[in-house]
Amino acid sequence: MKILGFAGHSGAGKTTLIEQLIPRFSKQGLRVSLIKHAHHAFDIDKPGKDSFRHREAGASEVMLVSSRRWALVRELRDEEEPSLDEQISHMSPCDLLLVEGYKSSRIPKIEIYRPSLGKPRFQDVTMNIVALACDTRNHSESSATMPQLNLNDPDEIARFILEYLQIHPWQFAALPTAALNARPVNAGLC
Numbered sequence: 001m002k003i004l005g006f007a008g009h010s011g012a013g014k015t016t017l018i019e020q021l022i023p024r025f026s027k028q029g030l031r032v033s034l035i036k037h038a039h040h041a042f043d044i045d046k047p048g049k050d051s052f053r054h055r056e057a058g059a060s061e062v063m064l065v066s067s068r069r070w071a072l073v074r075e076l077r078d079e080e081e082p083s084l085d086e087q088i089s090h091m092s093p094c095d096l097l098l099v100e101g102y103k104s105s106r107i108p109k110i111e112i113y114r115p116s117l118g119k120p121r122f123q124d125v126t127m128n129i130v131a132l133a134c135d136t137r138n139h140s141e142s143s144a145t146m147p148q149l150n151l152n153d154p155d156e157i158a159r160f161i162l163e164y165l166q167i168h169p170w171q172f173a174a175l176p177t178a179a180l181n182a183r184p185v186n187a188g189l190c
Contacts, residue, residue: 037101
């Protein structure tokens with residue numbers, strides 16, 4: 001599977017951009033998945049619901065299942081937060097795995113940057129930044145060799161990602177869903 005991350009300060013527009021990219025890739029026949037890192041406590045369950053009560057009672061894992069989706073919630077309690085590699089190993093096979101957050105990981109990333117936030121850019125070398133998506137062109141702090149993408153043009157960013165990762169959606173558009181699901185996790189697309 002091909003993996004690309006998105007890094008940026010809070011409020012820069014990472015989630016919004018990813019939300020615009022996913023349908024563009026899906027329409028081209030790609031199976032897209034996402035891992036989002038949260039920097040604080042979060043809960044996908046609601047207080048008072050049975051599954052919430054079971055976790056609160058001490059269950060290590062609770063799986064919620066319906067005819068439309070399932071979710072597994074694992075309480076870490078005194079365990080360390082799992083690494084990105086560990087989380088990737090839990091993902092089902094897909095063509096493109098997008099990662100929001102995990103800015104210190106070694107995966108290639110697009111930095112989402114808005115000068116209006118008044119926060120500094122990340123360091124390209126230490127964070128494996130491969131492109132800058134910004135709401136202003138020719139940002140003076142960016143490297144002359146770093147591709148600059150228009151944050152307000154998700155089509156341009158989608159084309160860059162497909163080219164950078166050497167993904168050719170036409171190779172998969174004609175395959176039946178069963179064939180897409182049968183591909184091994186570590187199979188390359190090209």
